[in-house]
Amino acid sequence: MNSFRLLLLGAPGSGKGTITKKLKNVVPNLQSIASGDLLRQEIQAKTNLGQIASEYIAQGKLIPDDLIISLVANHIGVLSQGTTSTTIMKPWLLDGFPRTLHQATALNGILTPRDQNLTKVIELDVPESAILGRIETRYVHVPSGRIYNSSYNPPKVSGFDDVTGEPLVKRSDDNEETIIKRLKDYYTMVKPLKQFYKDKGILITVHGETSDIIFPQVLQALEER
Ligand code: ATP
Ligand code: MG
Numbered sequence: 001m002n003s004f005r006l007l008l009l010g011a012p013g014s015g016k017g018t019i020t021k022k023l024k025n026v027v028p029n030l031q032s033i034a035s036g037d038l039l040r041q042e043i044q045a046k047t048n049l050g051q052i053a054s055e056y057i058a059q060g061k062l063i064p065d066d067l068i069i070s071l072v073a074n075h076i077g078v079l080s081q082g083t084t085s086t087t088i089m090k091p092w093l094l095d096g097f098p099r100t101l102h103q104a105t106a107l108n109g110i111l112t113p114r115d116q117n118l119t120k121v122i123e124l125d126v127p128e129s130a131i132l133g134r135i136e137t138r139y140v141h142v143p144s145g146r147i148y149n150s151s152y153n154p155p156k157v158s159g160f161d162d163v164t165g166e167p168l169v170k171r172s173d174d175n176e177e178t179i180i181k182r183l184k185d186y187y188t189m190v191k192p193l194k195q196f197y198k199d200k201g202i203l204i205t206v207h208g209e210t211s212d213i214i215f216p217q218v219l220q221a222l223e224e225r
Pocket of ligand 2: 016017034036095096
């Protein structure tokens, strides 16, 4: 299981960030890239890209493909450094990228020449009712991407990150109006993406209402060949 290169697919609020955190507890050398976290860091750092991104994000719209592809590509370059030896492979996962077919083919074009293609795509299938119930009470620590929920997974000190003590924020796009748009767009965009990875024989779907129910299935999916 230790050398996987994983894509987590799942609707907004399906628990990709939480599953990432749980995986890191059992796979200590796991590296992760969450496109939404990268964008929120750009926004917090007030970069040009951050300024452009914030307008799209606040409206629940996707960032144009070329912008997100170049942003993630920079970070993927760092991930696969030093992993050319097939015996020492660092496991890594992507969350939130790719999420269009164009992004998926672009990613393939980056990874194939490095012989670093995805080994697995796990789709988290969570009922929409569960997602809607928890999105408004979600908080994030922007520098790390750590997720909390004031109702079922609160930080030790209300409003502050457990690890750094820095303030948590509520995402501008975590409101009912925006989440409904994000969910609708997600279900449209994910269909061709799923087909793309199904054709490669690497797509596995897991189901459940909570991350506690989903996580053991993710572990099992990673064990399967
Ligand atoms: P979750 O709420 O579980 O984090 P999400 O998909 O709604 O899932 P993020 O992945 O954090 O949220 O992304 C937030 C926003 O950032 C998206 O709504 C979109 O505007 C932008 N974004 C993130 N990743 C991409 C991407 N791959 N392509 C285009 N836009 C993206
Ligand atoms: Mg997320």
